[in-house]
Amino acid sequence: MVTTPFLSPPPQTRLLMSRRRTLLLAIVVITAIAIGTIIGSSWSIRDKERQTERSLEQRLSLLATSHAQVIDTWLEGLIRQGDRIVNSDLFRLYATEVDLIEEDISALITPEWTPTTDDEAAALRAQLPELQNIFIEFSHYAGFLSGRLVHPNGQAYLSTDSGISHLSEQQKALSQQVLNSATAQFSALQATSAGLIIDMALPLFSLDSDEKQSTVVAVLILTKVVTEKINQLLSASPLIEQGERVHLLQSTNKGLAVVTPWMPEQIAPLNGLSPQIIDNTLPFAVRPGLQSGNKVYSLAIPLQRLPWWIVEEVEYTAARASLRRHARTAWSISALLMGVFSLGFGILWFQQIGLKNRETARHFKSLAEQIDKQRQLLNNINDNIDDFICLKDIRGLYQYANPAMVKALGRELTEILDRDDCAVFGFDTAKRLEKLDQQVVAEAKPISVQETLYLQSQPAHVLISKAPLFEKSDQLGGIITVMSDITELVESQKRHERAIRRTVEALVSAIELNDTYLAGHSQRLRQLSKEVMKQLGGNKQQVATVEMAANLSQIGKMFIDKNLIAAQRPLSDEERHEVEQHVEHSARILRPIPFELPVPETIYQINEHLDGSGYPKGLQGDEILFTARVLSVINSFCAMVEPRAHRTGKSIADALNELENLPQHYEASVVTALRDVIESPAGDKILQRQEDA
Numbered sequence: 001m002v003t004t005p006f007l008s009p010p011p012q013t014r015l016l017m018s019r020r021r022t023l024l025l026a027i028v029v030i031t032a033i034a035i036g037t038i039i040g041s042s043w044s045i046r047d048k049e050r051q052t053e054r055s056l057e058q059r060l061s062l063l064a065t066s067h068a069q070v071i072d073t074w075l076e077g078l079i080r081q082g083d084r085i086v087n088s089d090l091f092r093l094y095a096t097e098v099d100l101i102e103e104d105i106s107a108l109i110t111p112e113w114t115p116t117t118d119d120e121a122a123a124l125r126a127q128l129p130e131l132q133n134i135f136i137e138f139s140h141y142a143g144f145l146s147g148r149l150v151h152p153n154g155q156a157y158l159s160t161d162s163g164i165s166h167l168s169e170q171q172k173a174l175s176q177q178v179l180n181s182a183t184a185q186f187s188a189l190q191a192t193s194a195g196l197i198i199d200m201a202l203p204l205f206s207l208d209s210d211e212k213q214s215t216v217v218a219v220l221i222l223t224k225v226v227t228e229k230i231n232q233l234l235s236a237s238p239l240i241e242q243g244e245r246v247h248l249l250q251s252t253n254k255g256l257a258v259v260t261p262w263m264p265e266q267i268a269p270l271n272g273l274s275p276q277i278i279d280n281t282l283p284f285a286v287r288p289g290l291q292s293g294n295k296v297y298s299l300a301i302p303l304q305r306l307p308w309w310i311v312e313e314v315e316y317t318a319a320r321a322s323l324r325r326h327a328r329t330a331w332s333i334s335a336l337l338m339g340v341f342s343l344g345f346g347i348l349w350f351q352q353i354g355l356k357n358r359e360t361a362r363h364f365k366s367l368a369e370q371i372d373k374q375r376q377l378l379n380n381i382n383d384n385i386d387d388f389i390c391l392k393d394i395r396g397l398y399q400y401a402n403p404a405m406v407k408a409l410g411r412e413l414t415e416i417l418d419r420d421d422c423a424v425f426g427f428d429t430a431k432r433l434e435k436l437d438q439q440v441v442a443e444a445k446p447i448s449v450q451e452t453l454y455l456q457s458q459p460a461h462v463l464i465s466k467a468p469l470f471e472k473s474d475q476l477g478g479i480i481t482v483m484s485d486i487t488e489l490v491e492s493q494k495r496h497e498r499a500i501r502r503t504v505e506a507l508v509s510a511i512e513l514n515d516t517y518l519a520g521h522s523q524r525l526r527q528l529s530k531e532v533m534k535q536l537g538g539n540k541q542q543v544a545t546v547e548m549a550a551n552l553s554q555i556g557k558m559f560i561d562k563n564l565i566a567a568q569r570p571l572s573d574e575e576r577h578e579v580e581q582h583v584e585h586s587a588r589i590l591r592p593i594p595f596e597l598p599v600p601e602t603i604y605q606i607n608e609h610l611d612g613s614g615y616p617k618g619l620q621g622d623e624i625l626f627t628a629r630v631l632s633v634i635n636s637f638c639a640m641v642e643p644r645a646h647r648t649g650k651s652i653a654d655a656l657n658e659l660e661n662l663p664q665h666y667e668a669s670v671v672t673a674l675r676d677v678i679e680s681p682a683g684d685k686i687l688q689r690q691e692d693a
Contacts, residue, residue: 033341037334048326056297056319057284060244060312064301067233067246067310074229075305077618078222079184081142082202085135085220092207094131095149095218097124098157099206108157128158136160141573143224145197149204150175150219167221174201175219182216186306188250189259191266195227196259227261234261243318247290249300251307258290282311289313388462388483391469394476396420396437405483410456429453433464440466440479450486461490521638526550527686528634528677535673536630541597545627548595549602553635555589556582556603580615583607602627606635609665633659633670652678652687 085091098105101124108125139147139160149158154172167175170187177185178201187199204218234246248259249270256270270290282300289296295316300309347363388405392398401409401416409416409424421430432451439447446467453460463484471477529546538546560582564575571579583604590600605628608614610621614632624632640655650658656678659671677683 030338030342034338037337041330041334044330045323045327049320049323052320052323053284053297056314057299060284060297060299060314061301063240063244063246064299064310064312067312068301068303070233071303071308071310072305075186078200078224079202080612081144082184082200082220082222084142085138085147086202086204089207090134091131091149092204092217094124094127095204096206096208098151099217105151105153105155105157131158132160137573139222142222145194145223145225147223148221150221152179152216152218156221171199171201171221174199175221177201178203178219179216182214184305188252188307189226189230189267195225196230196261196266197223198226199223227266230259230261234259241314243315245289245313247311247313249290249309249311260291282309286316289315386485388481388485390416390481390483391478392437392481393478396434398424399478408455408460408485425453436464436466437479440468441476444468444476453483459487460485461487521642522551522554524638524642524686525553525631525634528638528674528683529631531677531680531682531686532634532670532673533627533630535677536669538630542627545597545599545602546630548597549599549606549627549631550634552586552590552599553603553606553631554582556584556586559585580607583616598625598627601625602631604628606631608632610667611664613665629667630670633666633674636666637674 098108101108108128135147135149135158139145144160147160148156148167148171150156150167150171154167154175156167170190174185174187182203182205184203185201187201189196189198200222202220202222203214203216204220206215206217230248234248240246250257250259250267252267252269254269257267258270260266260268281302282298284297284299286295286297288294289298290311290313296313297316297319298311298313300311302309385402386404388408389400389402390398390405391400397418397420398416399418401413406413406416411424416424421433424430425433436447436449446465448463448465450461450463453462463486465482465484467480468476469478469480526547529550530543533543533546560579564571564579583606586603587600590603593600602625604616605619605624608617608619608624608628609632610624610629612618612620637655637659640650640658641652643649656671656675659666659674660668678687
């Protein structure tokens, strides 16, 4: 006989109490998991946000610093241009003598002045016309809008304008800054009908000044139109990503202004940022955009020489795109975890109330349906995908091939399975594929290569991706291969290259029809450049670039007066400038052609020199493309050895010696390679063939 313990609850009550404890435990555990996942997701999102903002701040700071360095380099270039006048002994001597007049220089600039025999300014005034002509010629050649030479008392006594124009208040203040600091100074941008202009003031020191003591005897003020340069600084570059913008701010007497050369006002007042904040740099933060008003991340840094600030902006939504994706992922994982644990405890609960078997059966049925759906989905993908997918075991025998691969091979599936590459593709192709398999096995990581395979006796260009397949024991069980047919893409690229070659051939034919001399020069330049670039170890792209650029290097001269090219006298500055325009003509013709190689840029820089004395931009050193530095040497060599209307051609030895004696113009390694090529059988053959022609 079974007895019931004293005060023991009945079985139904104990079952109910057990269920309640289980339910309470489930609620507590699920709540704890929910709180944990929410806290974890929030922390992950916040950490990602900090990383994103830190990375963005570093990027914007780097971009701003890069733009600032570009502007500093540009300003240094302007100073070097002005140094031609500042360092001229003629101008320094004249300014020193004018400075001796001290306060009164009206005799030099007064039209009604009548010279006297004892007037000490008579000789100085007589020199003014000649100095003015030199000054005007310099300003025109250097691209300055105007120029003035200013006495320390603030009077301008030499100008590129007709007469002596008065200085603006800004120019007077700029001149005084130079007198106080004895260093170059720049003004703020000014909006004029000619565009944006900037004043540069440079000190002229006394001719007898030494390094320890320098006396400023005059101030050179040069005005330059800089609209195009500012446009270049503010235009988009390959470094700028989507949503990023760069602005140029300038301090004016009315506050801050934003420089917009593409707008009618050119310099627009800006409200919302104070100069006090900008002086200490504008820190990285979220704020309204300068022009759009949209929410952006931005920062600014000041420039040293100018009252300018570089402001870098990036759209708030664009910058946080990755953060939003991360947040969605984090919350999805949290929801998934909560769902999984809720489902688990739900199953436990139903087990407690006697529904364990039915729910388990229902659960497994649901899983089976999902697995079946996934299997059907994978089968549909494999059956309809265009890429070739296959699986080989560790022995190299095919265990699976999708329908696309079976169709491409033109075989039955039974003819592929349990066969190796030699049986499927043939011996030669199998050897190449075997090397790829060996690489995957050795490195245990995926690889991708491009190969040409013969499918049903037809060549096909395919992109092959191979990856190792590991079993549960981390043992290599096979190799998965995915092949993408890129034949159409490769053939399209070849058609494009043929079209470019036909275009080049047409342009070369135009050169030959226009002037046989230019054609002969281009041919000699092409053959030597190709060999020299190979001698220097250039890659295929560099060899193709110099070869194509050499062919087209003379096309711009078709638009230059032949009488100037064949002139038997020294050319004037104006005529020389006109001849030098041939690079601009070449760029205008060639830039619309999609060479996919820096051919137009190479031709545009072929006449640049390492020391910046070339044209059209006066580039220096590494600013000049390597391909252009190579062509510069060989172009000069060909010009030396070829006869002209006014002289005979130099000997090869003399031409090489002259190039070697000009290391400031030509790269020494290129000159050495040219000598090696000329002394080789290939170079001798090229020169001999040209002499015979």
